[in-house]
C-alpha cells in the first residue's frame with residue numbers, strides 16, 4: 309500500500325518552485341509515500357509577465373504539469389505552495405481553489421491531509437497570515453491541517469534571517485527577488501514534506517485496518 313501525495317504550487321519567480329522541490333524530497337524520504345509535483349494555471353497576461361521578468365523565470369518550471377481541480381480527489385494528502393500577495397495567497401491559487409466547488413459538494417477532499425508553505429518579499433510581509441488564511445479554505449473542504457511542529461529545531465534558529473514557522477515552511481525572496489531559499493528554509497521544507505507523508509501513511513494504515 310502506498311499513499312499518493314500531491315505538491316501543488318504557483319510560483320512567479322521560482323522561489324516557491326525551489327521550496328516545492330525540497331518538500332518533494334522530504335516526502336520521498338518516507339516509505340510508502342508517492343509524490344507528484346503540479347502547478348496551477350497562470351492568470352497574468354504574457355506581456356505583463358514579460359515586462360516583470362517573470363516569463364523567463366517561469367521557463368525553469370514550464371515542464372511541471374498543470375493540475376485540474378478534479379485531480380485533487382486522487383490524493384491522500386495535498387501540500388500547497390503559494391507566494392504571498394498582500395498578506396494572502398496569490399490569485400492564481402485562489403482561482404484554482406475556487407474551481408473546487410464540485411469537490412466541496414461531494415465531500416471529495418474531506419478527511420484528506422493538507423499543508424501549506426509560502427514565500428514573501430519581506431521579513432514581516434505576511435507569511436503567517438498567508439498560511440493561516442489559506443487554512444480556512446482547507447477547513448471548508450473538511451481537510452486535516454498539518455504544519456511544522458517545533459520538533460523541527462530549525463524553527464528556533466536565531467542566528468540568521470530565516471523563514472519557517474509552526475504554520476509551514478517559508479522563504480524570503482527580498483523585495484527584488486534576489487534572495488534564494490536558504491539551507492535552513494529548505495531543510496524545514498523537507499521536514500514538512502516528510503512530516504505530512506509520515507502522518508498520511510499512518511492515517512491510511514489505520515483506516516485500512518478498520
Ligand SMILES: Cc1cc2nc3c(=O)[nH]c(=O)nc-3n(C[C@H](O)[C@H](O)[C@H](O)COP(=O)(O)O)c2cc1C
Nearest residue numbers: 319320321322323324391394395427428429430433
Ligand atoms: C502583487 C504582489 C503582491 C505582493 N505582496 C507581498 C506582501 O504582501 N508581502 C511580501 O512580503 N511580499 C509580497 N510580494 C512579494 C512576493 O511574495 C514575492 O515576489 C514572492 O514570494 C516570490 O515567490 P516566487 O518567486 O515563487 O514567485 C508581492 C508581490 C506581488 C507581485
